[in-house]
Amino acid sequence: MTNDQLYQTAVEKGIKLLEYFTNTIPIPQSQFTDPEDLYDEGHVASDEYLFVDVERLSTPFRDLGTNSVMDHEGGKNILVHHVYDQGFENDIRIRPYFAQICNPEAGILVAEGNLTVPVAAIFEDLFIEILLLQHWLDIAFLQYLSTFPSPPPQPLPLKYIFQLTIMNETTCEILKSVIAKQDAEECGSWPGLTFDIDSEEGRAILGSPNGAGVAWMLLQHRLQLGEKQIEKVTVFYATDQGDLCKWPSLLFWVV
Structure with missing residues (x-):
């Protein structure tokens, strides 16, 4: 698939996802609604x-x-x-992990670093049975939910979803096409480039693997989050301009 075809396919996927947000047909909700589900399904806090x-x-x-001050500070x-x-096994170097930075007071969820079970299994040439709880959208939601007191507020406040240093090849290629359409070689550091989600570029980003994960989190956890939608998306670099190896980051603005 050429880059142009990849971009157009992402735009079409983004259009379909946006339709789900306004569709009157109920979206099947995730079965994972309690942070205890993480432990029950084999994900151990570390x-x-x-x-x-x-x-x-x-x-x-x-x-x-x-601000960016961590809780232990x-x-x-x-x-x-x-x-x-x-x-x-113990001698295996690569293990699946999910790390999010959560600010429940400000309604911020940051995908800091994530390696899913299927991808880790490929790296280590292992056969792992398909897990019920394996997708970032469910695991990250439960991790975010765990930072609220019990019972949590309804609807759960969530305003900003960051995805840092994205390494997904498909998403990166789509973002390259988005940036190229702005007559720019790169989006630069913050504030980067911002697109309305209804724009062609916004739809393409939403239709990328990383964008779709955010969309499905909002769609399949409506019972806890309420009828939230994505208003716009920002593409930027979260690292210094002088870094030799830079990966793009995204911020989805949720309303």
Whole structure:
């Protein structure tokens, strides 16, 4: 598939996803609604995540009316990290993990670093049975939910969803096409480039693998989140301009 075909396919997927947000036909809801589901399905909480660097988001967070201080330093940002060990032996280096930075007070969810079970199994050449709870959209939602007191507020506040340093090849190619259409070689650091979700570029980003994950989280957790929609999306680099290896990041603005 050429880059143009990939881009057009993403636009069409984005259009379809936007229709789901306004469709009167009920969307099947996720069966995972309790943070305890994480443990029950083999995802174990862990504090051994060494790569968190929320300072990359200090400027975006400031513009959103908050700061990047972590909870152990007196701030409101909480790292929630789970690993999946079942079927991955002790001598295996690559294990599935899900790490999100959550700020329940500001309604911010940041996909900090995630490696799904199927992808980790491919890396280690393992056969792993299909899991019920394996998708980022469910796991990240439960991790975010776990940072609220019980019972949580209804609807659950969620205003901003970040996806940092995206390495999904398909999403990256789609973002390259989006940026090229702006007569630019790159989107630059924050504030980057922002597109209405109803624009062609916004639809293409929504139709990318990363965009679709955000959309399905909102669609399949409506019982807890309410009738939320995506208003716009921002493409930017969360790392310094001088970095040799840069990966794009996304911010989905939820209303």
